[in-house]
Amino acid sequence: MEVKNPYIIIGMHRSGTSLLAKVLEKGGVFMGVIKDHNYEAMHFLSLNQQILWGAGGNWLEPVIPEKKHWKALPPKELYHEHFKLNGRLQRLRYSLFPQPWGWKDPRNTFTLPMWLELFPQARVIHLLRDREAVALSLKKRNNVPGEVHDPRLSDLDFNRELWEKYVHQGKSYSTLLGKNYLEIEYYDLIHKKAATVKKLEEFTHLQLRNIIKAYART
Secondary structure, rough: OOOOOOOEEOOOOOOOOOHHHHHHHHHHOOOOOEEOOOOEEEHHHHHHHHHHOOOOOOOOOOOOOOOOOOOOHHHHHHHEEEEEOOOOHHHHHHOEEEOOOEEEEOOHHHHHHHHHHHOOEEEEEEEOOOHHHHHHHHHOOOOOOOOOOOOHHHHHHHHHHHHHHHHHHHHHHHHHHHHHHHEEEHHHOOOOOHHHHHHHHHHHHHOOOHHHHHHHHO
16 A cells, blocks of 8 residues: 655644644545644644654754654554554555545644655645744633643743744755745735635645635634
8 A cells, every 4th residue: 555645734833733734624635533622633743742752852842853763653554543544444445545634733843854754755834923923822822721831931032932943944844845845824824815825725736715715714
């Protein structure tokens, strides 16, 4: 079975990556059987966390993990886990009719070198949002019961510096990936800017215009 190359969403936390993941899934890209409230496939989220922890980092203190910290899982195993393909008939059907797939996790921004080793032709979408909006959103979420809490996130300067790290790393893949890298702006997406919608449709080969109208609200 040849595993289709996935769509991988990268970008800073609170930048609209959950919205983008939902739009892609409604358009036909399977984003995982088990997802958390941020639309992140739990299997890939767990792997990204383990990889960052092994390298001495986490999403608040991001690092680019060295190869010794990578989890060398076979592409087929990752694909089967993503779809929860446990039976022979299920696996046969998906091998004959492979479905577009992908996942969203801001941590991908730093673990992407490992994923590209497994999926060299992965299609990477980098979503950007204004620094101040992200900094304020992180601070606001930090006070919501049940959400991630860290005292550092109450400091807007800390949040701005974190944004810089993610955006700088995300943009660094542009030259490496060439046509397999797409960078779009959050506000262009939620305002349904025609040029942005067209770029996203051409990049994914999906009809997304009406889905974006339904889910991207200002």
